[in-house]
Amino acid sequence: MKSIAKSLVSFLKAEDGPTAVEYAVMLALIVVVCIAAITTLGQNANSTFSFVGSSIKPPAGGSTAS
Numbered sequence: 001m002k003s004i005a006k007s008l009v010s011f012l013k014a015e016d017g018p019t020a021v022e023y024a025v026m027l028a029l030i031v032v033v034c035i036a037a038i039t040t041l042g043q044n045a046n047s048t049f050s051f052v053g054s055s056i057k058p059p060a061g062g063s064t065a066s
Contacts, residue, residue: 012020
């Protein structure tokens with residue numbers, strides 16, 4: 001566990017490549033895109049289920065559950 005922490009610290013201290021701040025910005029953008037996609041899919045699924053639910057007719061002359 002200690003070696004993982006040391007390698008993580010040395011990776012974050014390295015000057016070459018993207019910095020930790022850039023990684024955080026990329027992660028934030030990815031999270032925003034994921035939330036937007038999930039919200040859109042959820043709204044589409046909700047409208048689809050509502051449409052199907054309103055299209056289904058209850059059984060005729062049926063018995064009521066008690």
